[in-house]
Amino acid sequence: MSILITGGRGKIARAIHAGLTTHGLDARVASREPADLPGAVALDTSDPTSLANALDGISQVFLYADPATATLFAQSAEQAGVKQVVLLSSMSAQADNDHATGDPHAEAERVISSGSYATTRLQPGTFMSNAIYWSYQLRATGQIRMPYLDAEEAPIHEQDIADVALKVLLDGPGSAHDGRAYPMTGPESMTRRHQLDLITQVTDVPINAVDLTPEQGFEELSPIMRNPAQLTSLMSYWSSRVGTPHPLEPTVELLTTHPARPFTTWLQDNPTVFQ
Ligand SMILES: NC(=O)c1ccc[n+]([C@@H]2O[C@H](COP(=O)([O-])OP(=O)(O)OC[C@H]3O[C@@H](n4cnc5c(N)ncnc54)[C@H](OP(=O)(O)O)[C@@H]3O)[C@@H](O)[C@H]2O)c1
Numbered sequence: 279m280s281i282l283i284t285g286g287r288g289k290i291a292r293a294i295h296a297g298l299t300t301h302g303l304d305a306r307v308a309s310r311e312p313a314d315l316p317g318a319v320a321l322d323t324s325d326p327t328s329l330a331n332a333l334d335g336i337s338q339v340f341l342y343a344d345p346a347t348a349t350l351f352a353q354s355a356e357q358a359g360v361k362q363v364v365l366l367s368s369m370s371a372q373a374d375n376d377h378a379t380g381d382p383h384a385e386a387e388r389v390i391s392s393g394s395y396a397t398t399r400l401q402p403g404t405f406m407s408n409a410i411y412w413s414y415q416l417r418a419t420g421q422i423r424m425p426y427l428d429a430e431e432a433p434i435h436e437q438d439i440a441d442v443a444l445k446v447l448l449d450g451p452g453s454a455h456d457g458r459a460y461p462m463t464g465p466e467s468m469t470r471r472h473q474l475d476l477i478t479q480v481t482d483v484p485i486n487a488v489d490l491t492p493e494q495g496f497e498e499l500s501p502i503m504r505n506p507a508q509l510t511s512l513m514s515y516w517s518s519r520v521g522t523p524h525p526l527e528p529t530v531e532l533l534t535t536h537p538a539r540p541f542t543t544w545l546q547d548n549p550t551v552f553q
Pocket of ligand 1: 286308323366402403404405
């Protein structure tokens with residue numbers, strides 16, 4: 279066993295684990311809450327002992343970005359003799375993106391990439407799985423409330439992110455992926471308003487969408503975002519995307535054997551989310 283998958287309860291981590299299993303490869307799954315995952319090990323990335331235990335005997339890691347613990351992770355990975363880290367970052371970390379200032383993924387990328395192991399940074403844009411958070415709101419209030427309903431996004435299916443991560447892990451360190459950053463999107467640009475229309479078309483669930491002002495958006499999203507700088511960066515990004523189609527990245531098709539999955543596929547793959 280030499281591959282460690284962090285963020286074990288996350289959808290991407292689960293899909294990578296399933297993919298490695300299909301290839302006959304075993305992996306160590308790590309989670310902050312391992313009790314939820316049979317066979318998983320506990321990982322507190324702020325604790326050197328926990329990191330050393332999880333990384334013992336590991337040569338490759340799939341890592342969820344956390345700038346607060348990135349330095350400790352990089353040191354622990356070097357001590358453990360890790361050869362490759364595949365970092366789940368974000369498109370918001372791109373160096374040429376004006377909205378990257380203060381972005382936690384950019385900081386995590388900088389620190390993790392400084393290690394002596396090979397690093398590949400996955401930079402997906404908006405996840406299709408954000409619709410899960412919309413569904414909680416719909417159930418609780420009968421509404422979906424968000425700012426910039428007319429901002430264009432090119433949301434990506436978590437299985438496509440996992441497929442790219444799997445390809446990089448299977449090719450291993452010493453491959454063409456070393457040192458690369460892979461921006462990734464779904465197959466089409468569409469407004470958030472259109473995504474809500476598609477949800478209704480596929481699920482028959484009517485949606486009362488409320489277009490929040492930026493001030494209301496800050497107020498309502500602050501309690502649920504992990505990092506205030508990330509929310510500021512996101513609001514600025516959404517504002518810039520109103521009326522501007524999102525550029526599409528061919529990464530999924532180039533690195534896997536299939537085109538990126540459309541949002542309607544995500545809705546069909548997750549039939550209970552809005553039912
Ligand atoms: N949502 C988007 O549109 C989007 C777009 C681009 C990039 N991203 C980035 O992709 C990552 C996952 O996003 P998500 O929306 O799927 O997040 P999520 O549901 O909050 O987290 C997924 C998993 O990541 C692990 N995790 C969460 N916070 C962590 C932390 N501080 N330290 C270590 N592990 C942590 C958890 O696994 P365990 O509890 O099992 O440890 C969790 O189940 C985040 O870094 C996010 O910023 C998200």
